[in-house]
Amino acid sequence: MSDTGNHVAAAGDTGRATHGEPVPGRSSRRRLTVVSGPSGVGKSSVVSELRRLDPDIYFSVSVTTRAPRPGEVDGAHYHFIDRAMFDRMVAAGELLEHAEFAGNCYGTPRGPVERALAEGRQAVLEIELQGARQVRAAMPEARLVMLMPPSWEELVGRLTGRGTEEEAAVKARLAEAERELAAAGEFDVRVVNADVRTAAGQLLDLMNTDFESIREHHE
Ligand SMILES: Nc1ncnc2c1ncn2[C@@H]1O[C@H](COP(=O)(O)OP(=O)(O)OP(=O)(O)O)[C@@H](O)[C@H]1O
Numbered sequence: 001m002s003d004t005g006n007h008v009a010a011a012g013d014t015g016r017a018t019h020g021e022p023v024p025g026r027s028s029r030r031r032l033t034v035v036s037g038p039s040g041v042g043k044s045s046v047v048s049e050l051r052r053l054d055p056d057i058y059f060s061v062s063v064t065t066r067a068p069r070p071g072e073v074d075g076a077h078y079h080f081i082d083r084a085m086f087d088r089m090v091a092a093g094e095l096l097e098h099a100e101f102a103g104n105c106y107g108t109p110r111g112p113v114e115r116a117l118a119e120g121r122q123a124v125l126e127i128e129l130q131g132a133r134q135v136r137a138a139m140p141e142a143r144l145v146m147l148m149p150p151s152w153e154e155l156v157g158r159l160t161g162r163g164t165e166e167e168a169a170v171k172a173r174l175a176e177a178e179r180e181l182a183a184a185g186e187f188d189v190r191v192v193n194a195d196v197r198t199a200a201g202q203l204l205d206l207m208n209t210d211f212e213s214i215r216e217h218h219e
């Protein structure tokens with residue numbers, strides 16, 4: 001797997017682990033945003049618009065055991081790896097979080113995210129619910145955003161309309177979607193994706209807001 005991260009420029013709140021890697025401190029972890037939400041809600045679409053709006057943000061590239069879809073590029077959309085490699089990365093502590101979702105494994109490579117945060121950049125993870133919960137436990141300062149569909153019918157329409165999964169996989173993803181939507185209250189903020197550009201703009205505004213004040217406001 002290639003390393004997609006940039007190299008280290010130590011920040012004031014950065015500690016150092018035993019292997020010389022930077023460890024993000026509390027204030028840099030506030031620059032970490034998790035974008036979650038049910039499969040098909042439009043996370044990739046919104047995140048890609050966010051990338052256009054602010055090219056300085058670091059967008060994590062996950063590892064996955066899922067087969068590439070037509071048009072997906074290794075190292076850009078995902079690092080496509082086999083199960084043995086995935087298990088090795090988990091065992092070596094190389095993943096910030098990881099989960100099995102609808103029959104495939106996914107995880108966030110730790111190093112590139114930690115380096116981006118240490119460099120003072122905002123970082124975004126586009127991940128499912130179990131991973132979001134792991135990030136919350138490991139980095140409580142991170143902001144957790146759930147992207148919501150305008151309605152259940154619209155979600156089903158988007159997922160089936162995308163045409164990337166067989167019927168059984170769509171069913172499995174919709175079963176996960178019910179669980180994910182039931183957990184919406186665990187997130188700091190919920191953003192409805194009725195329109196990609198509007199949702200991306202709202203996400204960017206949230207990322208540029210002092211999040212502690214939002215959290216207090218919502219508690
Ligand atoms: N606001 C929107 N209005 C209409 N269609 C949308 C909107 N946002 C995304 N879509 C469409 O919905 C489908 C699913 O979007 P996308 O692949 O971005 O979802 P996702 O949440 O990243 O899915 P997954 O978690 O399965 O990877 C795509 O065909 C996309 O073009």
Ligand SMILES: Nc1nc2c(ncn2[C@@H]2O[C@H](COP(=O)(O)O)[C@@H](O)[C@H]2O)c(=O)[nH]1
Pocket residue numbers: 037038039043062063066097098099101106107108126127128129130131132
């Ligand atoms: N916990 C994690 N979830 C991830 C990661 N990368 C992607 N995902 C989520 O998995 C599902 C399915 O993705 P798909 O590309 O197969 O449609 C979706 O919710 C993604 O956001 C990750 O590193 N960790």
